[in-house]
Amino acid sequence: MVKDLSVNLCVLQLQNPVIPASGTFGFGLELADTLDLDVLGAISLKGTTREARYGNPVPRIAEASGGMLNAVGLQNPGIDVLIREKIPALRKVFHQGVIANISGFSVEEYRECCAKADACDGIDIIEVNVSCPNVHGGGIAFGTSARAVAEVTSAVKAVCRNKPVFIKLSPNVTDIVEMARACEDAGADGLTLVNTFLGMRIDIVRRKTVLANTTGGFSGAAIFPIALRMVYQVAHACKIPVMGCGGVASARDVIEMMMAGATAVQVGAENLRNPFACPEIIEELPSVMEELHIDALKDIIGTV
Amino acid sequence: MKKQIYTIAENRLIAADTYKLVLAGEGQVDGEFVHIDIPGYYLRRPFSVCDTDANGLTLLYKTVGEGTRKLAALPEGTELSVLTGLGRGFDEHACRKKALLVGGGLGAAPLYPLAKRLKAQGKDVTVVLGFNREEEIVLEREFKALCNTVSLSTLDGSAGIKGFVTDAIKALQPEYDCFYTCGPMVMMKAVCQLLKGPGEASLEERMGCGAGFCYGCSIRTAGGPRRVCKDGPVFKKEDILW
Incomplete structure (x- = not known):
């Protein structure tokens, strides 16, 4: 039997729920010569700010058991270049969902960037990153306070008249449900969870931190159970759809995230280990569905 | 960029802490370096291509950390996942x-x-x-x-x-x-x-993806930010900000 992998994410129908997570797939174009991008459900583009940013000094990457740390620090060409150059170029080779990931240092910056993304034809969903752990005074300052996250959400929703707004939450909070509810109450159309966990490594020979930024965001297979738990809690507490993200590395992980309540599933650090991870997961899904007697993926969302 | 399985044909100490690794598989590979998945570690490790012929490729590496020490312990016949065709080399x-x-x-x-x-x-x-x-x-x-x-x-x-x-x-x-x-x-x-x-000089940096999409190895150059893995690792001397 032909398996139905499609899911409905707000107004957008995705051919499958597999989405490379922001920051782990560039602007899509970097992989256009290597992969058939059109097999993906959607792409969440690299986090974009109002002005171009170089990001943090190197080293920006560190190894860890079952995962990795990054402190890239939102390197990006700025929202105007995204809209003028990156999106039109991507749209020539990619015909599935495009998620613009917006970051900022003030409510005003979020509002301005989201308004521009909302007016851009090539963008389907706006994902607001209030959870980047690698920028001082950046997103995470908004993502760890329910009041601040609600303020950003309201401001952004007021200017996004055409497109669904997802708020990407930080796991570095005491109560993820409180954050999620604050977003929902402020009008968010959906939530992405989770971003990376704040961590660090020390080079014990040199007696220095591995990352030039001292701390970085921990991601990879090791965080999967924590991310799954947060998706489960939030999906049961909120009515708006959730994109589950955190340590997903296989078709089985995708199904587990969906059973926990995710409508779509983002694959992050695994792309860095294996640039072919998303197409491989999508190819693997039908046989795993067959094994588990699943005909349509949308039937399993939040069934546990 | 391609992801392929190579088999260790030779993995031998040739100088102090220095190993020669001969990988059998697709030959005549393009690119300046390969990115190897070392069993037990999360991220791949980049290695410069030292030689390539019809039967595969040869790399030299030094045991400088846990990953390379683990690699040194792998016997002939071990299969490794290798990304090939990476980096812009010397002109x-x-x-x-x-x-x-x-x-x-x-x-x-x-x-x-x-x-x-x-x-x-x-x-x-x-x-x-x-x-x-x-x-x-x-x-x-x-x-x-x-x-x-x-x-x-x-x-x-x-x-x-x-x-x-x-x-x-x-x-x-x-x-x-x-x-x-x-x-x-x-x-x-x-x-x-x-x-x-x-x-021209070939730079080295801690990498994430090795293929230019994670921006983990971006450095500042005279021409602006550049990814060591994709825009390099080889740069013109006047572009490098020492």
């Missing part, structure tokens, strides 16, 4: 007639395929290699079989000229119209300051 066309190649330690490895390409185009190749001590010398025989002149230096004087590669260059006074260098940053900086004319 042999930047040289008109006479090239000078300057390698420090394992920096000699990526200069070897460059020397082969230059010789295939009928160009004169002078090689200056520097090591800490005699026990660390690699590729001397291979370069001597291929190139017009090969000069060696060691810091402790146990082989060749005693001192740095820059001392060997000053002693040799080689003729060249373009130079290429790979080795420790301090060495490449000294080489680029000493040598006149066009030159």
Whole structure:
């Protein structure tokens, strides 16, 4: 039997729920010569700010058991270049969902960037990153306070008249449900969870931190159970759809995230280990569905 | 970029803490480096391609950390997932007639395929290699079989000229119209300051994806931010902000 992998994410129908997570797939174009991008459900583009940013000094990457740390620090060409150059170029080779990931240092910056993304034809969903752990005074300052996250959400929703707004939450909070509810109450159309966990490594020979930024965001297979738990809690507490993200590395992980309540599933650090991870997961899904007697993926969302 | 399985055909200590790894699989690979999934570690590790033929590829590596020590312990016959076709390498066309190649330690490895390409185009190749001590010398025989002149230096004087590669260059006074260098940053900086004319240097940085989409290895250059894995690892000397 032909398996139905499609899911409905707000107004957008995705051919499958597999989405490379922001920051782990560039602007899509970097992989256009290597992969058939059109097999993906959607792409969440690299986090974009109002002005171009170089990001943090190197080293920006560190190894860890079952995962990795990054402190890239939102390197990006700025929202105007995204809209003028990156999106039109991507749209020539990619015909599935495009998620613009917006970051900022003030409510005003979020509002301005989201308004521009909302007016851009090539963008389907706006994902607001209030959870980047690698920028001082950046997103995470908004993502760890329910009041601040609600303020950003309201401001952004007021200017996004055409497109669904997802708020990407930080796991570095005491109560993820409180954050999620604050977003929902402020009008968010959906939530992405989770971003990376704040961590660090020390080079014990040199007696220095591995990352030039001292701390970085921990991601990879090791965080999967924590991310799954947060998706489960939030999906049961909120009515708006959730994109589950955190340590997903296989078709089985995708199904587990969906059973926990995710409508779509983002694959992050695994792309860095294996640039072919998303197409491989999508190819693997039908046989795993067959094994588990699943005909349509949308039937399993939040069934546990 | 391709992801393929290679089989370890040889993994042997050839100098102090230095291993030669011969991987059997698709041959004549493109690219300056490969990215290898070492069992038990999360991120892949980048290695310069030292040679490639119809049967696969040869890499040299030093056991500097946990990942490379684990790699050194893998027996022949072990299968490894390898990303090939990565990085922008040395431009042999930047040289008109006479090239000078300057390698420090394992920096000699990526200069070897460059020397082969230059010789295939009928160009004169002078090689200056520097090591800490005699026990660390690699590729001397291979370069001597291929190139017009090969000069060696060691810091402790146990082989060749005693001192740095820059001392060997000053002693040799080689003729060249373009130079290429790979080795420790301090060495490449000294080489680029000493040598006149066009030159290229191969940089090293901790990488995430190795293929240009995670922006984990971006450095500042004279031309703006550049990814070492994709825009490099080889850069023109005037672009590098030492």
